[in-house]
Amino acid sequence: MSQESQHGKWTLSDSDDDDNIVPPTPPKKPNLKPGPERKATAATPVLKPKPPKAKPEPVPEHNVKPEPPIKTEKVSAPPMGSEARQAAHLRQSNPVKYENSSSPAVKRKRETDEGGWDLSSSDDDEAASSAPKIKPKQPSSRSPARKKAEDKRPPSPHGASYYKEEPSDFFEANLSAMNGTYRFYLNKVSGIEKRFNTGALHIKDILSPMFGTLKESVQFNYCFDIPWMVKQYPPEFRDKPVIIVHGEKRESKARLIQQAQPYSHIRFCQAKLDIAFGTHHTKMMLLWYEEGFRVVILTSNMIQADWYQKTQGLWMSPLYSRLPEGSPETAGESPTHFKRDLLEYLRAYRAPELAEWIERIKEHDLSETRIYLIGSTPGRFLGRDMEKWGHLKLRKLLSEHTCLVQNAGQWPVIGQFSSIGSMGLDKTKWLAAEFQRTLMTLGTAGSSSSSPDTPMLLVYPSVDNVRTSLEGYPAGGSLPYSIQTAQKQLWLHSYFHRWKAETSGRSNAMPHIKTYMRVSPDFSQLAWFLVTSANLSKAAWGALEKSNTQMMIRSYELGVLYLPSAFNVSTFPVEKNIFPVSSSSTGFPVPFDLPPHRYSGKDRPWIWNIPYTQAPDTHGNIWVPS
Template identity: 50%
Template structure:
């Protein structure tokens, strides 16, 4: 239902990250009396998942590790309980205490999932068009973050040495060298990118007050980003809330600045990747009249310099040729048309990395290693086939130890909403899990909210393709076949960009050995944001489950995790 606010019109759609963790939409608070004044923890004024609500609660009211004895012992477990599945209601039995404990952050985590967002396109549950002028910002009302360094450095970073225009978000609390080529939302919105006229934001979750503060004062009236000089599309994995831009690993794709098509010029402004038509199709799928103005704006601009493919999902049931337009069938179609052939005799694995997991069925054959893996294995048709079972599948998802030792500590798990209710139904899945490790990008302790999928060579030195997206590992996001495979059903809006070597004049991508290195590696080396090869979970590793307690070892702030 459309709603009005002082920042413009916004709409909540029905998309969802997975069938299992459906966030409850809360209307914006209209109370003039703060909850803090009433003696209750202040709740965020924007929609949260239950996992993020629990993180918010524990940051406001932490359970210190020294209080372990005061935590009531779990009751006797039923059969197929978390204990019987190996989680034991704690982080791990033999964890070492952290060497150092950092001061507990004063701000909180909050919010569930998803969506490519920011300046322009994004998959999501809300669309915010920030068009009316905002009131002047009070002195000192800004976040602690200021734009990155010298303006010329940002400009050089965008214009030189990064043909993929793929970036990570800046992370507070890591070495400066690992932020040297990263971006904050304030960088994206800065005047260096152009004279902003209007913008539209597509995302799952918004904190509009925080978002307004990220715009330069002269541009607060209003992320598609329309400038006097042209149009820019930005697709990224962050929610539009402070926590997602603070100490999490997120991905960003920045388009070139698209010029307006001159009147009388009969060019379509389309790229070889058909990005323009696919973007218009995605926006049209929202069936929202308020987006028509933006669709018309896109038509008026030249997007021919785009060298990535758009991979979107929209809710619905699709048959015939329409089945190939969305979700994992869209990925399958593009890979069949454009992915490089695999050398004979080589077995190139699949790597998937995500921050949430849906219900995938009672065993791997029901979806993961059947229709979904078949799409990821698709290659340019050359008459060869390779059995799905032969190709390794590496799934990267943070372990409890990853979360415990993160910059945020246990509350970082609020953005990893894998629930015990889902996990206990698919214990088979966890044998595929690999830990989150990102030493090369300096982000091992910044929990991932980024989602990526790729096809590396057996020695992980080359890539057949790379995808950054809002889509987590769920049937809701990617789609699932129905009616004997004739119909694809999708539940949520998602958006991502696919990097294929052929669009860059290459046979394959080399993997960049150090994400932020300025060494003599080839310019076309792709910056994978985590360490390769992925490391399989050890015997004591467990996947992070947000809604069970972890009380046997403190996190980096000296706290335990008691979600309720």
């Protein structure tokens, strides 16, 4: 069965299951030598392109067959993680330079531009892996100071001139410039104007002594680069006990343990993943100080690249003080029941390694917390347990703690994410039937404040967003929307809007942050705001089963929900200018521009496992995944 669309002509498989999840294939050794085209097998999806046009469009089409990889120097093994990250790693190690249409190389490519393309079958919800380990070619005349600065950064195949020198205070947060009202912060980004990093945080800031004298910590995440992580702790805290909570199994678990061998202070806690194709996607820090206790919930993996030139977000709790000895477990609770929900989330791991931390949290006063916790844990849930996790937990909180607003049906819902799962042949399979209904809930009794005309806007980077980003095409390794998933849900692409973040100076820093919100028709007020690890997928948010009597969730996720009632206001005003940050600002710092801009006729959603060869990225390269 074939289908015409703005993305070219695709050959679809016979399977149209709305939850057809394909396990990722093992990492392949890159084919660095030109050779005959591989034949497709029964298990290999094939992209059948149209014959090339005489005058191709300036935006890369999704039906271009890649040129055989150029023979290059031998590279190191690809990093752990999805195939999208591995492709980015390979292309950073062996960038393919753009050549204009008159060059012999492009002419040869066009002459052989027939037949299919052997695609990967990975449908991972997120591309996250350890940072690339490739050492780029460096000029011979580097000073020791410059070499030391470069060693702190992800290796670049583009030479030393690719990096801008950071100011001396790049890794130092200015507490007076931080807005403590919402405790929501963006990350620092390398290579942008200094004012757009004012009030933003780097991981070194979070772990620095200015926030407390650290005694122990727990790092929950999807992907780790342990040697890099250890270096982010200041020297005086670098040997303090750390527990790593992860979801790795088999070979990837062995590699993770191997990374930690030089560090005797690191222990591991493996998250139980009892349902196939689930991931441990939660990103959280538990920090225990001599002065108290703190929670950080964030969107960044524990790898260097995620803290360099991507847009990330985090919530940092207040410093929680210790309760008087003998206080009951219910003491120190917040009006948002954050303490209860955090303890329940940690107990869901059923991990003895976390038992001591559960007891520590009970002993602290978390009453200052003004956000709600939205978590997902793997399982099938019945009755009241259905509302403990995933999008039904969000629906319950929106029902109980928000109020209907005037003309509520005209208030758009916005979802912004970095990966997309399989949602079915049309919107009624999950998106509209479950998830959109949840996002549109306002007021008591679970009333859905929607109408047939209520807009739903989905923000996801276009090909041109990725091409013109700070990282160029390799940034797409963190946006793993696959051709296998995209070709089954072309209907979804009519919802898409470009990533644009000029007010935060981050338009060229591709988003790994995930946010969801309800906004007024003039985009000046928020009914609520959520920052989370959860992408747009059923695995992350859960899906109803058995005539809506059971909720099934595959993955661990965690986020924080901001509701106006917890801040004694009716709505949050949208901050027009996020940076430079003012401690007196009352507006909410939405991390991208409102209103979002709908895709133009030439825009395409970024799809990681097809080539883009008709226009160069910011480093003069094209994208040919292997």
